[in-house]
Amino acid sequence: MDEFQARARFRDARVARLATADAQGRPHLVPVTFDLDGDTVAFAVDPKPKRTTDLRRLRNIAANDRVCLLVDHYDDDWTRLWWVRADGRARVAGDGADRERALGRLAERYPQYRDRPPRGPVVLIAVESWTGWSYEG
Template sequence: MTPDEARNRFAAARVARLATVSAEGVPHLVPVTFAARGDVVVFAVDHKPKTSVALRRLRNIESNPAVCFLADGYDEDWSRLWWVRADGIARVLPPGSEPVEWLVAKYEQYARRPPEHAVVVTDVHTWRGWTGS
């Protein structure tokens, strides 16, 4: 899969998994809604139920900004399987930062209620992917 195809498949996906690592080296993996444009991926802390908005993923990024996203498509016809991994460096922005508009444009739920908490912007340096066909 070419980097351009990987970017396109990733940007079209509805959910990805975000991997972060704590300062102590403990991995953390969570699903995230996101938007991608070129080599930039954005996600935000939103209104979906959480015990706190001071999330482990944010603490991990503050101490170790290297992150990895994984999006994939599964099908019982294994020739249609695919995955894309985006490796990059993340930074946490304050609530209401401009990239929230990318999320609003992608998800109807955000159009009704935009994210009001921290925004994370990742500059992707490596795109990798695979497809079964």
């Protein structure tokens, strides 16, 4: 799968898995809703109930900005399998124009954000590489 196809499949996915690691390299994996703008992926800390606002994914990004996002499609017909990975560097935007732009794009993509806009920070990921695979039988 070429980079153009990988980016297109990623863009069309509804959820991604975000992998972060802390300063000691301990991994952490969570699902995120996201928006893709060029080679920048954005996700927000939304108002869904959480045990704490001190989220491990944000602490990990502060300690180690390298992240990975994965989207995939599974089907019992294995000729339809594919996955796309975006590797990059993340930064947290607590306020400002970048945050507001990302929130607007997220609200266009997910109606839930129109009714309850996220109040938490937005994470912006500058994708440095796109990789993907699809079944080619």
